[in-house]
Amino acid sequence: MNKLSYFDSGAEKTLFAILACFVAIFPVMNMIFPEGSLLHVSSFQLNVWGKYLCYAILAVSLNFLWGYTGLLCLGQCLFFALGGYAFGMYLMLMIGELGAYKSVLPDFMVFLGYNELPTHWKPFYSPTFAIFAAMWVPGLVAFLFGLLAFRSRIKGVYFSILTQALTYAAALLFFRNDFTFGGNNGFTDFKFILGTNINDPAAARGLFWASGAFLIGVYLLIAWLLKSKFGLVQRAIRDSENRVRFSGYSTTHYKVFIFVLSAMIAGLAGALYVPQAGIINPSEMWPTKGLDIVVWVAVGGRGSKFGPIIGAVLINLLKSFTTRAYPESWLIILGFVFLFVVLFMPNGVMGLWEQIKAYLAKKKSKQVTASA
């Protein structure tokens, strides 16, 4: 168990195969089966599952940080939202003159009395620039914050609390109208993406494929990192940072690298999420969102490669079901589910099988000693 490879168990291999098939086939079902057919997948559903894939990527990025390095970041939602905002800027500009005010400027700017596009918005006409910004803006924030925090040896709960404060401060900033990112309402009413109408089923399929491919790519990248010496060091930092430091490793460099990589992945997940959700606003970086991601990872199983994916999808399925059926009790149900997992399932859903096996083994050995 201690030497990791791309797939550490048969279960992981199977899950990976299922994921790959799902990503490949789901949009095809949207394309080839006519509406009304039992096998038809609507564009709406495709969008919903596309969002879940983005959540899964986000959860994987947090797990990379928390599960394998021991850094519990409560502000992962900030990186996700920053990426979302970066790509959202491109989408806002693509609305062109089709907005309510028929202006080249985004509606909220007209409403706030802007005469021309602020300079920092101009490069976002380029989708390539926007995608890169969705990576390097969160990466830069993570770099600066991480460098300062890790240099001064802030860790454990202190790191968690500070990341929460960071995302809180950022959310307050984004809620302001004069911050040029639409204030309270954020960005919405997107029309086109890469020249395609955003409501076109082709756009939904493309985004779904992109999200799925990115998730698979991130999975493989992280699996590769984990099985390298880098991964060994990473997990060593989690278990005994002092020993790593006294073995001649700059743990600060490692942690900053991991934090930045995780933020960039989260940012790209945000960029893929926004066109599928059709909206991005500051509530996405509110501290409670950061904790939601922690819940996904914990429920799925932190420190396992598929745990966060399963957690993100399970919790969001449960959410979409419960908020429709029993809207008032959703948070109570989630609270109790999470409490149960924290107390009784330290390795989440992915650790359940091992837990059951250990329990049965214990019972068996007890029986053996009892009969003997």
Next chain:
Amino acid sequence: MIFSSSKKCLSTFCILFAIFITIPSAWCDEVKARQVLVELVQTDDRSTHQASLDKLSKLGEPIIQEIVAAWRVGNISRSASTQIVYWKVADNTYQNLATGELAIPADDHKKSRASRKLRKQLSKIVDFLDLRSPDMSTRAEAARKLGATQKLEHLEILRNLSQEQTSHEVKLAFEEAIALCLIAHGSEDEKVTAIKLLGDRHVLAANGFIEKARKIAVGADATNIISAADIAMRQIKEHQQFIDVIGTIVRGLSTGSVLLLVSYGLAITFGQMGVINMAHGEFIAIGGYSVYLVQNFIITTYGESSAMYDWYFIIAIPIAFLISAIAGAILEKGLIQFLYSRPLESLLATWAVSMVMQQAFRLYFGAANVSVSSPDWLSGSANFGGVLISFNRLSLIIFAIFVVVVTKLLLSKTNWGLHVRATMQNRQMASSLGVPSSRVNMLTFAFGSGLAGLAGAFISQIGNVGPSMGQTYIVDSFMVVVVGGVGNLLGAAISSLGIGMIDQGLQPILGPVMGKITVLFMIIAFLQFKPGGIFPARSRSLDD
């Protein structure tokens, strides 16, 4: 039942007693005023009018204004046969003007009309009525208002009345008013003296007038006045700055006190016990809702105008503490005690509790904020040399000090405090030395949660009470504790006051939201340089 009825008796008695001691003097003057006015209405002989008017002008009764106004619009009538004067206070409702009792007017009652001259004289008396008001602050206020009109004709009455003033405060107000009139109308010397007086006394309201006088003086080339005005304006400006600084400090203290109250409980549960209680904010909400429930209970049981209602907040404070402390004890027994060595797990588990509690509030009390009103005695504000501080805020500061002192005493003087300190230093050692650690833990957590409840109770008086009210404060509270140095209560007190001061100092420059953001970033930056906070906990253990 006996208890509640005896309380009712007591409160009624209190009210009656209060009425008896306050009424008589006011009652005398009012009766006098009524009598003089009755005389005026009844006598047609103009020669006696002046004597009555003189008498009237000595009285500052507010009722005079009402009666004179009624007279003007024809609501005063008199009956020739009974010689009774009536005041029509509403449609078909009359009172005997002399006694104030309700009366059915005699058949021959006729509207009385005052002569033009009398009306003029009366209106003069009414205009200056407040100058003679028995209430000293009304009197001073009236003088200041008259002064600000800068009318020459007011100078005389101000001067006359100024002589009669016995209260120092009021006399000052009259002198300032006279000075204000003089800088518009006096001779050059008078102007200079007046400006000097206003400057020496830092009369903030006079700044504009002095500036105006200076402008006029520049036109007239009166150098004396110009230089006096410059000095006075500088004095006033300096005083204004001084007041601003004091104001910022006081507001900072009060913001700091809120922070201190919301974070002190956390400083105990997080700092002393090492438990990251994400549901801390919900305990604050419990405190807020406790006040709300007590308020409602008192209103439904005793009514909104009862004396009990005035005291509901005082009653609510210990209840808020108790309820949140009990909730804290339950949480500790049911959950936290299993997570002492696992801070991250305690963070996650209490976050789940926080979600459940928030939703429970929402279901029970509704998603909207509930309304909690301040009792009268907390709604006013006190004036400290020009700085206005609401009693709410003031009581908050006092209460914060109280909490710090009581906590300090509890920790240093009681057996429990000794146990807490022992347990926090070395859990295993303490329990092997016979400290009942599980009981100590429960009590400590309950105490910390109770403090959060107290904070909530006070926040109900200055902010909103709602299901997510705790979320507003949770990030701030953690920041305060981390900046202060975890495990250090003094540090938490200092950091909350410091953060409050900086916050209030920045707000006038940056506005409330940017101020808050800046403070958050400053805290993050501060922790880069002092990661252990103001008072870092020293640990020599190898695997920290």
Next chain:
Amino acid sequence: MSHHPLYKDTDLVLSIESVTKSFDGFKAINDLNFYLGEGELRTIIGPNGAGKSTFMDLITGRTRPDEGTLKYHQDDGHDLDLTKLREYEINRLGIARKFQTPSIYQHHSVYDNIVLSLGHNRSVLHALFYKESKPDREAIEEVLETIRLQDMRHHQAGLLSHGQKQWLEIGMLLAQKPRILLVDEPAAGMSDEETERTGELLLSLEGKHSIMVVEHDMEFIRQIARKVTVLHQGHVLKEGKFLEVANDAKVKEVYLGRQKHE
């Protein structure tokens, strides 16, 4: 202000002069002078609170001195000021430390513990693209043999016995091929047999590395002692051969004497 060394020798690896360190007014280290020679095996003893651990912390950069100099004499003749370096930089100079409580990677295999301790490819980029070479494998095998854990190489380190963990940590230091070995209470929690073997191991390393051993166990010290330094109240009380030190009146009073009373 200049410090004149008591003596200066080209064979030194470490010169510590006039070092003082206090915590909240308590002087843990007080005007300490200490020199370590190339290939020397030095034992450091002292009663509890004598400042032994703080002394190690100062050398490894875990804490910074208030005053004084810590000089590391490199092979090429250049001296380095250790007070200006971070822990990992000090370690990379070839100063390796074993902690009092075994500090190993519990969830890694014994083999990976050693891999992580090799003295190269420790930067982020190098670690990403590291491929185990033949010399590396041989070096690891050699270490495993030295610490007698060849058969346990795939075991999770957390499952080893206490003594084995102590040995693994020593092995981890050796894998780095350090110039100076700082060993904090290696015999703590070991059986008599394990203790003796640890002593033999340390003696076998003499000459190849400069070694500083902090110990309490008198039998163990008797076994390995060459030159002994006695610390008392953060200051060197006595330095010399074991018997010399053991028979010193002052040392008996502060340390051995007290032990007899116990």
